[in-house]
Amino acid sequence: MFQNFRLSMAWLHTWFGLVLGFVLMVVFFYGSLSVFDREIDRWAIPSSRFAPQPMPSFDTILAPAFQKMQPAKEAVALLEGRVNGPLPERFEVVNSWGAYTTHRDPVVSVFAGFKVPNAKDPDETVFAVHALDPRSGAVLPQGQLRIGSEFFYPLHYSLHLTWKDLGYWIVGFSALMMLAALVSGVVMHRKIFREFFTFRRHKTVQRGALDLHNLTGVVALPFHFFFAFTGLVIFAGIYFPVAHTQLHDLHELHERVEARETGLPHERAGVAAPMASVDKMVAQAQRRWEAKGMAGDVGFVNVTHVGDANAYVSVYRAGTDRVALTGEGIHFKATTGELLRKDPPRTAVDSVNEFLTGLHLQHFRHWMLRWLYVLGGLLGCVCIATGFLFFVEKRKQQHAKAGGQGARIVDALAVTTVTGMLIATMAMLVANRLLPESLADKGEWERTVFWSAWGVAMVHAFVRGGAVARAGMNPAWREQCWLVAAGAMTAVVSNALTTGDHLARTISTGYWPVAGVDLSLLATAVVSVLVARKLARRAEQSTASATSTPLPKGGALGASMKNAEASHG
Amino acid sequence: MTDTATTAPPVSAGAAGAGRRSARGLPWALLSRIGAAVLGGYAFCWGFIALAHSGLYALGMPFHDGEHLSAILGVLLYLVVFLWTFAARRTGVTWAVLLAGGGVMTGAAALIQRALLG
Numbered sequence: 259m260f261q262n263f264r265l266s267m268a269w270l271h272t273w274f275g276l277v278l279g280f281v282l283m284v285v286f287f288y289g290s291l292s293v294f295d296r297e298i299d300r301w302a303i304p305s306s307r308f309a310p311q312p313m314p315s316f317d318t319i320l321a322p323a324f325q326k327m328q329p330a331k332e333a334v335a336l337l338e339g340r341v342n343g344p345l346p347e348r349f350e351v352v353n354s355w356g357a358y359t360t361h362r363d364p365v366v367s368v369f370a371g372f373k374v375p376n377a378k379d380p381d382e383t384v385f386a387v388h389a390l391d392p393r394s395g396a397v398l399p400q401g402q403l404r405i406g407s408e409f410f411y412p413l414h415y416s417l418h419l420t421w422k423d424l425g426y427w428i429v430g431f432s433a434l435m436m437l438a439a440l441v442s443g444v445v446m447h448r449k450i451f452r453e454f455f456t457f458r459r460h461k462t463v464q465r466g467a468l469d470l471h472n473l474t475g476v477v478a479l480p481f482h483f484f485f486a487f488t489g490l491v492i493f494a495g496i497y498f499p500v501a502h503t504q505l506h507d508l509h510e511l512h513e514r515v516e517a518r519e520t521g522l523p524h525e526r527a528g529v530a531a532p533m534a535s536v537d538k539m540v541a542q543a544q545r546r547w548e549a550k551g552m553a554g555d556v557g558f559v560n561v562t563h564v565g566d567a568n569a570y571v572s573v574y575r576a577g578t579d580r581v582a583l584t585g586e587g588i589h590f591k592a593t594t595g596e597l598l599r600k601d602p603p604r605t606a607v608d609s610v611n612e613f614l615t616g617l618h619l620q621h622f623r624h625w626m627l628r629w630l631y632v633l634g635g636l637l638g639c640v641c642i643a644t645g646f647l648f649f650v651e652k653r654k655q656q657h658a659k660a661g662g663q664g665a666r667i668v669d670a671l672a673v674t675t676v677t678g679m680l681i682a683t684m685a686m687l688v689a690n691r692l693l694p695e696s697l698a699d700k701g702e703w704e705r706t707v708f709w710s711a712w713g714v715a716m717v718h719a720f721v722r723g724g725a726v727a728r729a730g731m732n733p734a735w736r737e738q739c740w741l742v743a744a745g746a747m748t749a750v751v752s753n754a755l756t757t758g759d760h761l762a763r764t765i766s767t768g769y770w771p772v773a774g775v776d777l778s779l780l781a782t783a784v785v786s787v788l789v790a791r792k793l794a795r796r797a798e799q800s801t802a803s804a805t806s807t808p809l810p811k812g813g814a815l816g817a818s819m820k821n822a823e824a825s826h827g
Numbered sequence: 828m829t830d831t832a833t834t835a836p837p838v839s840a841g842a843a844g845a846g847r848r849s850a851r852g853l854p855w856a857l858l859s860r861i862g863a864a865v866l867g868g869y870a871f872c873w874g875f876i877a878l879a880h881s882g883l884y885a886l887g888m889p890f891h892d893g894e895h896l897s898a899i900l901g902v903l904l905y906l907v908v909f910l911w912t913f914a915a916r917r918t919g920v921t922w923a924v925l926l927a928g929g930g931v932m933t934g935a936a937a938l939i940q941r942a943l944l945g
Contacts, residue, residue, distance in 0.1 A: 266913045431865075437906045487902065494898035500877045501894050504933070508881060508940045512890035607892035611899065 267442035288414040290635030297771035298406030313556040314392035316536035352564035403701025436486040464651035471644035481634040488618040523568035531567040539590040543573035582612035646672035658729035666726040670719040677738035678715030684745025685711035691752035739790035746783035864912035867925030874932030876901040881939040
């Protein structure tokens with residue numbers, strides 16, 4: 259059905275790229291923001307604006323907090339239908355307690371996993387997750403949303419579509435199509451090196467968009483391939499849950515063998531027993547790392563089979579200076595503090611896997627690479643957005659003549675996913691600063707504002723899109739750019755007014771997490787204003803030429819563009 | 828780039844009816860090809876991952892190493908078979924290869940698991 263290999267790849271690139279490009283735009287943009295998720299958290303929750311802290315004392319800070327934890331209503335609600343009989347009021351049996359922190363975290367993440375009584379799947383676990391102030395042990399207010407790590411970051415990989423993990427599957431398929439688009443894009447453009455140095459900015463929107471699409475696609479190709487690929491590797495267990503379905507029995511066999519070999523109990527003993535001092539075990543682990551010449555902070559502490567005679571404590575070194583998130587695990591018997599096991603050196607396969615996933619998640623310290631990630635992610639956004647523009651520019655003359663609405667719809671969706679997404683983001687940040695801190699469900703309100711603003715931007719993009727159906731330019735691009743700029747400025751000003759942390763203060767005291775967010779917002783505002791003004795000038799020129807000639811300006815150009823396209827292949 | 832969806836003619840009738848179009852919208856051949864790439868590709872990669880995982884474990888590789896290695900290779904394989912399905916001349920062949928291959932590998936993985944569980 260396709261005449262040759264290149265045409266099949268071109269079809270794949272155009273149509274899968276178009277349909278899934280809207281998803282990929284969201285994935286790339288919020289992935290870029292997630293690089294600084296902890297810093298955005300600081301901006302959104304002023305009570306967490308203090309310096310990063312080391313892992314706090316388990317015995318005096320973490321243990322009392324863990325004992326009070328219970329899963330949130332929403333997490334329990336997701337168990338509906340997975341349990342025989344009613345859901346319990348309180349979850350009593352604790353499978354695990356864990357605390358994780360990195361060199362960028364003032365607050366420590368604590369999570370408790372509970373056994374679900376009468377669950378259809380005996381391994382069913384429900385989690386409680388909190389952020390905790392390590393200086394006092396106080397849990398951050400429950401209604402407040404850590405916008406960076408609890409909203410933008412999950413949006414990046416799950417679109418917040420939790421039903422049957424649908425969002426993970428959509429993002430996963432889009433990542434696969436990203437890889438396919440990169441390969442098919444290279445196949446389509448045989449003269450890739452010549453095109454790489456081609457940018458005909460002054461010719462037409464269509465040429466400019468295509469050149470920029472090729473430039474950003476090629477210059478960041480290794481980056482884009484790596485991130486789409488490693489993203490799939492990170493969630494491979496969700497996309498291909500072989501070890502938990504078809505090979506479940508083999509997995510069980512392995513776990514029993516492993517428990518025998520490592521001495522770390524696979525099951526609870528069923529006998530309650532108190533815990534010895536975990537702080538002493540942590541101190542011992544740190545002494546052992548130091549003796550190996552790799553002194554470091556604790557990144558992850560985990561207690562398995564909490565409250566049972568078989569309980570054990572695992573202490574992992576933070577990967578601040580490594581690609582792997584954590585490593586060098588040392589395990590102790592929780593009741594006595596006796597050393598059970600030191601993790602052996604990583605195998606080759608494990609090293610590769612940790613490298614691939616660790617480089618994607620970047621919990622290690624490297625600020626320059628962190629900014630390069632943002633740059634790479636934004637280049638991906640430019641690549642996708644210019645792909646949309648090229649699609650529209652190439653077809654809108656033809657569609658206008660035939661009375662088709664295709665170009666108009668794609669253009670309106672492009673406005674929604676480019677400027678509309680920015681408007682939603684700005685609206686959320688402004689709402690975060692203007693809603694009272696005492697509001698019970700503040701985070702829920704912020705989510706509502708985000709989705710509502712995005713919805714309104716979409717309606718606006720469609721309503722104003724009539725011009726595209728007449729081969730013109732959608733004024734929504736320009737209007738939404740002004741809104742983005744206004745939103746970004748409002749966010750910066752309201753942060754200064756509600757917290758007193760204005761730029762003069764945050765820069766002079768070197769509090770970069772908040773200063774960085776404010777400066778990024780200002781940069782966004784400046785770029786948006788420049789784009790809006792440029793688009794306004796272009797709109798004026800095109801009305802001027804439309805009145806002086808019988809054909810709209812694009813009409814004559816369109817014909818010559820057709821020739822250019824034909825030679826382009 | 829050529830917009831094949833609107834300008835490329837359906838292949839001549841000689842291509843085993845591959846160019847048959849439904850009255851409106853996407854041609855059936857195209858839907859079948861997309862289905863083969865997405866679903867057939869998934870089944871094939873599932874089989875590969877299950878076979879590689881159980882096989883590597885049987886050969887003595889640690890369980891989670893086998894899991895990670897087969898997943899890493901499986902994801903790359905998905906990309907390859909997806910592109911191959913689009914580039915292949917006949918969709919029927921891709922369906923047959925992907926489903927039969929996936930089925931055989933999944934079955935082989937089940938046999939390896941049974942042997943290991945004893």
